[in-house]
Amino acid sequence: METALAILFGLFLVVAIYLIMSRALIRVLLGLVILGNAINVLIFTAGRLTRAAPPLIGPDQHAPVGAYANPLPQALILTAIVIGFAMFAFLIVLALRTYQAVDADNTDNLRLTEPDGEPNPPLDY
Amino acid sequence: MISYATPLPDWLIVLPVVLGLLGAALLLALRSFVRIQAWISGATVLVILVSDGLLLQRVSSDGPLAMTMGRWLPPFGITFAADVLGAAFAFLSALVTLVVVAYLHAHTPESVRRDGLYALILLLLAGVSGGFLTGDLFNLYVWFEVTLIATFGLMVIAGNPIQLDGAIKYALLNFVATSLFLAALGLLYGLVGTLNMADLIGRQWNADPGTLATIAALFMLALGIKAAAFPVNAWLPASYHAMPPGLSALMAGLLTKLALYALFRTLLFVLPASLVWLQPVILVVAIATMILGPLGAIAETNIRRAFGFMLIGGVGVALSGLALPSPESVSGSILYVGHSMLTVAALYLLGGLAEPADGRADTKGLQGAVAAALLLVILSVAGVPPFLGFWPKLLLLQGILGDAALLHGAPLNVPALSLAAGILLNAFLTLFAGSRLWIRLAWKPQIFASDLQLAPLAASLALATIVTIAGLLPELPISFAQAAAAGLLDPSGYQAAVGITP
Numbered sequence: 001m002e003t004a005l006a007i008l009f010g011l012f013l014v015v016a017i018y019l020i021m022s023r024a025l026i027r028v029l030l031g032l033v034i035l036g037n038a039i040n041v042l043i044f045t046a047g048r049l050t051r052a053a054p055p056l057i058g059p060d061q062h063a064p065v066g067a068y069a070n071p072l073p074q075a076l077i078l079t080a081i082v083i084g085f086a087m088f089a090f091l092i093v094l095a096l097r098t099y100q101a102v103d104a105d106n107t108d109n110l111r112l113t114e115p116d117g118e119p120n121p122p123l124d125y
Numbered sequence: 126m127i128s129y130a131t132p133l134p135d136w137l138i139v140l141p142v143v144l145g146l147l148g149a150a151l152l153l154a155l156r157s158f159v160r161i162q163a164w165i166s167g168a169t170v171l172v173i174l175v176s177d178g179l180l181l182q183r184v185s186s187d188g189p190l191a192m193t194m195g196r197w198l199p200p201f202g203i204t205f206a207a208d209v210l211g212a213a214f215a216f217l218s219a220l221v222t223l224v225v226v227a228y229l230h231a232h233t234p235e236s237v238r239r240d241g242l243y244a245l246i247l248l249l250l251a252g253v254s255g256g257f258l259t260g261d262l263f264n265l266y267v268w269f270e271v272t273l274i275a276t277f278g279l280m281v282i283a284g285n286p287i288q289l290d291g292a293i294k295y296a297l298l299n300f301v302a303t304s305l306f307l308a309a310l311g312l313l314y315g316l317v318g319t320l321n322m323a324d325l326i327g328r329q330w331n332a333d334p335g336t337l338a339t340i341a342a343l344f345m346l347a348l349g350i351k352a353a354a355f356p357v358n359a360w361l362p363a364s365y366h367a368m369p370p371g372l373s374a375l376m377a378g379l380l381t382k383l384a385l386y387a388l389f390r391t392l393l394f395v396l397p398a399s400l401v402w403l404q405p406v407i408l409v410v411a412i413a414t415m416i417l418g419p420l421g422a423i424a425e426t427n428i429r430r431a432f433g434f435m436l437i438g439g440v441g442v443a444l445s446g447l448a449l450p451s452p453e454s455v456s457g458s459i460l461y462v463g464h465s466m467l468t469v470a471a472l473y474l475l476g477g478l479a480e481p482a483d484g485r486a487d488t489k490g491l492q493g494a495v496a497a498a499l500l501l502v503i504l505s506v507a508g509v510p511p512f513l514g515f516w517p518k519l520l521l522l523q524g525i526l527g528d529a530a531l532l533h534g535a536p537l538n539v540p541a542l543s544l545a546a547g548i549l550l551n552a553f554l555t556l557f558a559g560s561r562l563w564i565r566l567a568w569k570p571q572i573f574a575s576d577l578q579l580a581p582l583a584a585s586l587a588l589a590t591i592v593t594i595a596g597l598l599p600e601l602p603i604s605f606a607q608a609a610a611a612g613l614l615d616p617s618g619y620q621a622a623v624g625i626t627p
Contacts, residue, residue: 012368016524026292028297030162030296032300032301033361035301035304036304039304039307039308042308042311042312043307043310043311043314043315046311046312046314046315046316047314047315048315072314073311073516075312076263076310076311076314079263079540080307082246083267083270086274087270087273087274087300088298089297090274090277091297091300094277094289094292094293095293096282096295097281097289098286098289098290098293101286102290103285104291106308107293110290110293110294111290112286112290112291112367113290113291113294113363113364113366113367114285114362114363114430118426118427119426120426121423121424121425121426121560122565
């Protein structure tokens with residue numbers, strides 16, 4: 001099962017990198033979402049997959065008894081999902097505002113911060 | 126194993142973060158009272174600065190301090206742990222933030238102040254302080270994301286098209302970097318089974334060294350993007366200059382420094398065995414960064430973009446302590462990062478005085494005390510003795526060249542010599558770029574900025590004064606840097622404070 005998920009992670013990563021290298025902003029954003037999900041799968045797989053009992057502690061125990069599913073990767077992924085969702089929400093609004101303000105979905109046209117054809121620096125000291 | 130509740134004085138360690146978050150929430154609640162926002166945020170940052178100072182004083186006299194949240198005993202709970210390195214950087218970041226808050230008071234349009242400027246600044250400071258004080262790698266990732274979302278807000282707060290453009294470049298590349306950092310964390314957890322820094326130090330020796338080195342390389346790539354090391358530095362000069370000058374100074378002073386801190390923490394402190402594998406790469410990256418940064422500054426016409434390239438050159442110098450670690454070179458790197466927080470912020474603040482507050486591009490000249498202060502800061506950044514930037518470079522050269530190997534006829538040590546040559550060349554090129562910028566700003570102009578307001582003027586001059594005095598009296602900063610380096614190279618005190626038996 002770990003092998004299958006590791007291959008899935010690789011596929012996600014390939015798709016994400018392909019999309020992130022695109023010139024269209026919206027494709028880059030989709031690539032980032034897939035990258036985030038790829039990493040969630042990675043953490044989940046790295047925490048080992050166990051088809052055992054949930055990590056619940058009985059009323060008069062201090063630790064789960066026997067084999068149990070690892071709760072830590074789930075906590076990590078939950079945090080990462082929440083953060084990734086907030087980031088993506090911001091980024092998609094940012095891309096929309098940029099499209100409205102600069103009329104550019106193509107990153108080749110985003111040259112405001114480093115304009116083409118600027119004067120050369122002075123040659124004298 | 127810790128089995129008692131954290132005593133009340135030890136809560137000092139979470140105070141900077143808690144105060145920053147509470148202050149940000151308070152400012153959001155009071156967002157319609159624009160006039161008092163600056164005062165509340167200034168007071169909050171001042172209290173954070175004082176608590177960072179107390180923390181620094183405490184850890185430098187009594188050794189590292191740690192606190193684990195909840196009843197989850199280490200290594201399971203989220204740990205906050207401060208040593209001299211983290212506390213000193215947290216103190217410096219609060220100092221820079223205080224100066225920037227004072228500077229922004231009169232140097233930003235009111236529309237920007239109304240949209241939660243100060244709340245975002247406090248959130249940024251809370252995130253940066255959390256990053257410096259945390260003892261857990263996953264928690265470090267969370268603080269990275271907190272600083273990231275705060276800086277996203279600060280980037281676009283003025284809302285001009287140029288800021289949106291800069292924010293796109295900044296946001297996409299930094300988001301990729303933190304995602305890679307998270308991937309490295311996941312792999313490290315899968316390999317070692319813990320993310321508590323103090324616990325990782327001991328447990329990594331059971332892991333396969335090759336796999337561990339791969340993970341360390343992923344850490345280096347992710348944090349290298351965030352630190353703007355060559356060849357993944359292109360986002361920095363494309364975004365920092367788009368913001369109002371005070372915010373450029375804040376981000377230049379805090380963000381790349383947090384990434385450099387995290388590089389030292391992960392590679393040198395947590396994964397020293399893997400650092401050996403990465404040293405040749407770091408050496409090449411450091412030399413390329415420290416030379417190409419100031420060369421980029423020489424080729425620039427925009428002042429603040431040129432400052433951005435000078436900042437990148439400094440990142441290369443800071444990395445050299447990782448390339449050839451020794452007690453002297455690591456303390457030199459740490460001192461360089463600390464000095465760079467103050468000097469680069471001062472550079473942006475003073476340079477920003479030449480620009481009108483509304484962000485128009487017509488730069489005017491600087492004269493009088495401002496021009497003199499800018500010259501002092503440029504000399505500091507370049508590392509001209511006896512100014513502040515000279516001392517870290519001296520420590521680095523001492524550490525890298527060791528006992529003057531050339532004089533004693535020892536075999537030629539090519540890495541050390543090329544790194545030393547790179548540091549000297551960086552100093553020369555930075556001095557060249559900086560002095561030429563200064564001539565453009567202070568000698569050549571016909572029209573001088575005349576309507577300077579008191580708050581930005583006083584704030585930037587105060588920071589320049591601190592930089593100059595610290596350079597003339599370097600014993601205290603050097604002693605802190607040496608204590609911080611000792612703590613990085615020998616983690617046993619840190620582990621004991623967290624409650625992990627080494």
